[in-house]
Amino acid sequence: MATTTVLQDELRRKHDELSGRLAHARSIIARPEQTRRGCPPIDQFNAGTSRYLHAVDEALLPAVSANCEGGDGLVHDYLPTARHLEVLVFHVKAHEYGSTWETTHSWSTLWDEVEKALDAQEExxxxxxVHLEEEASDDVLLLVAERIMAAERRAPSRPHPRLPHTGLSGKVVRRLARPVDAVCDALENRSVGGPKPLPHKKPGLIWQYLLGDPRFPDDPANQTRHNEPGDR
Incomplete structure (x- = not known):
């Protein structure tokens, strides 16, 4: 049985963040002139929720299946709840951009459904x-927490409830969906935010040679240098 709570703490932090984004998004009063133009708080809630759900699919679900007795059953029970939340996030975007299919639902009704679905997903x-903490080691929990944070940085920014969520097919779908979502976001000028990317590592000796930009301990790289002839 694990003793660390790092995974639980990380997931709770993410849900607190999503709850805050939801509260901000639902506080926006939509006006007719905003239809089809998007709203940054709503876009950021949608994108943040989508990225988080994709990250859970990427990192948590395989760990539960591999380390928990009856893990496949736990994952099977979880997926309908996650898909339902994804469907509602899709409806939020359609509602935001004035889809005629959304005229029968008010914003308040839709937000209530989203809040209930988010609570159900968290449950x-x-x-x-809980099962993972009882049956896995601290090392496994630490690794899962790290993988969730890493997966969120490269996750698609839109929900894909009808596509595979687990296994190799799920991984392939997420890899393909991310650039497609990014293009669609750019075309729609959506403000999707997202986790900050990890800083780039310093180039090694081989890359310094290939780039023609050697760096020595007593001669750090000059960020303003353009590597023009005669500059060195």
């Missing part, structure tokens, strides 16, 4: 985490 997620 099912907690159930998996």
């Amino acid at each position: 099912k997620e907690d159930e998996m985490v």
Whole structure:
């Protein structure tokens, strides 16, 4: 049985963040002139929720299946709840951009459904985490927490409830969906935010040679240098 709470703490922090984004998004009063133009708080809630769900699919679900007795059953029970939340996030975007299919739902009704679905997803997620903490080691939990944070940085910014979520097919879908979502976001001028990317590593000796930009301990790289002839 694990003793660390790092995974539980990380997931709770993410849900607190999503709850804050949801509260901000639902506080926006939509006006007719905003239709089809998007709203940054709503876009950021949608994108943040989508990225988080994709990250859970990428990192948490395989760990539960591999380390928990009956893990496949836990994952199977979780997926309908996650897909339902993804469908609602899709409806939020359609509502935001004035889809005629959304005229029968008010914003307040839709936000209430989203809040309930987010709570239900967290409940099912907690159930998996409890089993994982009981049956996995601290090292596994630390690795899962790190993988969730890393997966969120490269996750698609839109929900894909009808596509595979687990296994190799799920990984392939997420890899393909991310650039497609990025192009669509750019075309729609959506403000999707997202986790900050990790800083680039300094180039090694081989890359310094290939780039023609050697760096020595007593001669750090000059960020303003353009590597023009005669500059050195």
